[in-house]
Amino acid sequence: MSGVQPTGNLHIGNYLGALVNWVELQKHYEAFFCVVDLHALTQRPDPAALQRAVREVAIGVLASGVDPDKSTVFVQSHVPQHSELGWILTCLTPLGDLNRMTQFKDKSVQQPENINAGLFTYPILQTADIALYRAERVPVGEDQEQHLELARETLRRFNFVYGETFPDPQTVKSQAPRVIGLDGQAKMSKSKGNELGLFETDEETLAKLRAAKTDPARLRKSDKGTPEVCNIFSYHGFFTPAAQREEIAAGCRSAQLGCVDCKKMLAAHLEAVKAPIRERATALREHPARLDEILAAGASKARAAAESTMQLVRERVGLRPAP
Numbered sequence: 001m002s003g004v005q006p007t008g009n010l011h012i013g014n015y016l017g018a019l020v021n022w023v024e025l026q027k028h029y030e031a032f033f034c035v036v037d038l039h040a041l042t043q044r045p046d047p048a049a050l051q052r053a054v055r056e057v058a059i060g061v062l063a064s065g066v067d068p069d070k071s072t073v074f075v076q077s078h079v080p081q082h083s084e085l086g087w088i089l090t091c092l093t094p095l096g097d098l099n100r101m102t103q104f105k106d107k108s109v110q111q112p113e114n115i116n117a118g119l120f121t122y123p124i125l126q127t128a129d130i131a132l133y134r135a136e137r138v139p140v141g142e143d144q145e146q147h148l149e150l151a152r153e154t155l156r157r158f159n160f161v162y163g164e165t166f167p168d169p170q171t172v173k174s175q176a177p178r179v180i181g182l183d184g185q186a187k188m189s190k191s192k193g194n195e196l197g198l199f200e201t202d203e204e205t206l207a208k209l210r211a212a213k214t215d216p217a218r219l220r221k222s223d224k225g226t227p228e229v230c231n232i233f234s235y236h237g238f239f240t241p242a243a244q245r246e247e248i249a250a251g252c253r254s255a256q257l258g259c260v261d262c263k264k265m266l267a268a269h270l271e272a273v274k275a276p277i278r279e280r281a282t283a284l285r286e287h288p289a290r291l292d293e294i295l296a297a298g299a300s301k302a303r304a305a306a307e308s309t310m311q312l313v314r315e316r317v318g319l320r321p322a323p
């Protein structure tokens with residue numbers, strides 16, 4: 001089980017940190033992937049923009065290779081049990097546990113005009129997302145590690161108080177659990193504006209790469225560089241075949257290869273990954289009824305699984321159906 005927020009477009013960090021693993025895990029496990037629109041409400045998005053973003057992010061997930069015949073792909077708010085379990089778990093979570101969450105502190109700085117209670121209880125809703133499907137593996141980037149730790153503690157508490165109900169959800173990290181943004185400093189993120197978009201064209205990517213930070217010691221092409229300290233070289237690690245990477249590293253160290261050419265090579269390798277994703281996304285945009293069908297089928301499967309868990313949970317905590 002994993003989710004992605006419909007806030008802005010997907011970027012290379014989402015792709016490398018999470019989506020790559022979603023595609024891999026669906027081959028081996030029963031998988032649930034959702035667009036978490038309830039979580040996005042913590043940022044009070046424009047309603048029409050939210051609806052558009054939900055579809056775009058769902059398209060991105062499918063275009064990246066998540067196969068709706070193998071995985072259940074759905075929208076969080078189509079399964080009302082997420083909110084219901086979220087409340088039950090809220091009543092089990094000590095304030096002190098939430099107070100430690102660094103993402104809440106970061107978001108409070110990012111949106112000081114809107115520090116709402118949903119931002120604070122965000123990780124509990126996330127715990128409900130996972131627990132509803134009694135998920136054992138959660139493929140996410142490193143930024144979610146602390147939330148997953150809280151999820152494990154909360155679900156262990158539920159099991160202790162009400163009897164064994166939920167498995168311990170383990171974090172599954174990809175080879176790139178923390179992709180750095182184009183500024184070379186912070187985690188790549190939509191809110192920081194330092195991202196390489198998954199749907200960007202070759203030209204857009206190249207324009208962004210041109211302005212991106214490289215090894216600060218290379219002011220002129222004739223300055224010798226250290227690839228290990230260069231953010232652009234770290235991207236080569238994800239997209240460029242090993243042999244060519246060696247050549248690039250040697251060219252950087254000897255100053256035979258300039259940063260501009262190095263960036264052009266990266267753009268070409270990125271494009272090889274992004275072009276087919278963009279093509280599949282365009283095809284999905286041209287057939288909105290196909291996306292509706294996938295999301296309707298996903299919601300129906302997810303609701304069935306979620307309701308089966310909720311019947312057990314309601315029974316355990318003492319909530320009885322109406323007579």
Ligand code: AMP
Pocket residue numbers: 003004005013014015016017018139140141142143144176177178179180187188189
């Ligand atoms: P979000 O857009 O915050 O919903 O994130 C969706 C998924 O992408 C989560 O599993 C995140 O951990 C992952 N993710 C987001 N940004 C990055 C990044 N810069 N590096 C690696 N993974 C990331």
